[in-house]
Amino acid sequence: MLKTSLNLKVDRRDAKLVMAHFYVAFIALLVGGLAGLLQVLVRSGKFELPAGIGYYQILTVHGVVLGLVLTTFFIMGFQLAAVSKTAGTFTNKQRTIGWIGFWIMTIGTVAAAVMILLNEASVLYTFYAPLQAHFVFYLGLTLVVVGSWAVGTTIILKYAEWRRANPGQPSPLLTFMALVNTMMWIVATIGVAATVLIQLLPWSLGLVETVNVGVSRTLFWYFGHPLVYFWLLPAYMAWYVMIPKIIGGKIFSDSLARMSFILFLLFSIPVGFHHQLLEPGIDPAWKFLQVVLTFLVVIPSLMTAFSLFATFESYGRSQGATGLFGWLKKLPWKDARFTVPFIGMLAFIPAGAGGIVNASHQMNQVVHNTVWVTGHFHLTVATAVVLTFFGVSFWLVPHLTGRKLTKKINKLALIQGYLWAIGMTFMSGAMHAAGLLGAPRRSSFSEYGGAAQAAEWIPYQIAQAVGGSILFIAIILMLYIFVNLAFFAPKGEEEFPVGEAANQEEKAPMVFENWKLWLGITVLLILFAYTIPFIDLIKNAPPGAQGYKLW
Amino acid sequence: MHMHKFEKIWLIFGVTALLVFLSVLGVSAFYLGNQPPSCLAVVDPTKVDEHETFKEPGLKKVEGKDWDYELVFVAQAFAYTPGTVEVPLGAKVKVIATSKDVIHGFGVAGTNINMMVEPGYISEIVTTFDKVGEYLVLCNEYCGSGHHLMTSMIKVVE
């Protein structure tokens, strides 16, 4: 009965819209990967950027293009594909809104990129005021957000249409998950839209003299933490729903998957203070409250870990595996569609553990703004998430372009995944270690006036350069694979894997589709965690800060 | 909605661990006073030099407070004042900092002294310098092209 609207293939017209997003995402991977390589080389102390290019200009490119562009475009494309597949082909109107969104995002990206290349916006991807970029940079970022709302609208409209057509039925799991992530994104981006439109744009245009730094940072981080969950949830979609099908197993539990996504919606947003633990102007009791809420958002990830292991073990045992770990041997290690995301899952173990450390209130003093943090999110987003996205691309791109993943490309894809694992072990491992010794993030090579402590960090920076170079090779391989799958692979049919729940009789409780309830609680939690400290920031604000262009 | 017995065991373990972490942090923060730096005082960023505290950066002995010294830093692209300072071993010190321009970091390598320094705000942390050594102070929040050159040095001497 759930299969009524399940498309065998994503419609050609929807496929084109998805692929448009992927082209931008993979161009971003090329540009950002190149920047990443330059960064590790510069930081090793053995290489200098030519032609007066600044380190921080490159770093801005890297952060914007990988942290904001690659992720947003890939996720939007992926979610469109998932919804088109499971809730049915988009209507022409829905698809048009999607295309409008795509073009607004793309124009915004180009505008921001031009400003960065002109060295008018070397403010890094977090653009903390009072460093002041050219207004076109802020405008470009606004367009990216507005465009993503339009693409999100396509998903929401399709969901609503499906519900009308199937009264009393729980929506298809993938559509449900895409919808949760879209709603979380919309609620979260209101914060960054507010600081950019109300504070930074007028200020960079010279309409107002100064900016309230505390308010701007708080609005940014109200968005900044859900941003990382916006990256993670699509990976979870693939882990919960697609990976089981790829290995030939079943989804451990449809209802528990929905529950964990609802928990992410509720607890991903009212936690931004865990990025502001060491800053003035916020009462520590409010910081601690948000630390508690942050710890709550760990729970759905604990559930996810259990579900995934359970899926793997159930499958292995169904194939006759015995003993405690016999099921591991039954998993399809030669299939890159499984193995590459699996490496991502493994990376999420140290990534998640590190995240709990980061969020631990006063313990944040040990790691804040050290290169440990950079090591941390290269495990979360730059391994767990992107390797899953790569793993998805191996089947989704040929599915959309009517081609096949050949044996040879599958093999290259495996090598790509192993290289990533090796490179990242070196780079992220060295970053974590150097960070504990106090080495800062977001910093070009420096001997810090010959300080003895800083000398200890240099071997770690060399290790990062080794790891980063291996990662760059993996990126080139991935781009080759993408181009092959998009344009050159042999024509054929590639499956879009959608898993079925182990227990088909158990219908997901309809309460999960009660958006008035969940969005209501989301808003209440946000108001609870933010209202008083936010009013304090405004009431006790110091004189505003003037803009500076210090690069 | 059905949940496997093992999953319940796992979640009970996980939630308990998180509660233990939070309790340790909470007791340390609220009863022992180890809160992350969260000073609520403000200053006009254009008048830092005239401000009572920031007029004379550096180490000052103070009386009648919970700490013996105040160590005042002014951050400005791309330097700290003072550029080097000596602190007697075992001194209980309140480190106080602010910025004259953009956001800076104030990290002291190998210690827990780590805070954001933002224009308009005063940042503070109290600690006891109980190990001899030369501790590098550096800016760990991006502030512009000279960000990685922005340092100071705290020498803890006997």
Added chain:
Amino acid sequence: MAKAELKSETKTEIEDSSSLKGTLVSVFFVGFFIVVLWVGVYFLYLDRF
């Protein structure tokens, strides 16, 4: 000898094919890692001034 073989055969048969023992052990390994890392950094915090 033959008897013993038979015995081990039936034993594997009995092992519940839907058991999630391995899952339980795996997640506890994850939990262990989280606790060790956290405690490690906490002690670093305590050790530093």
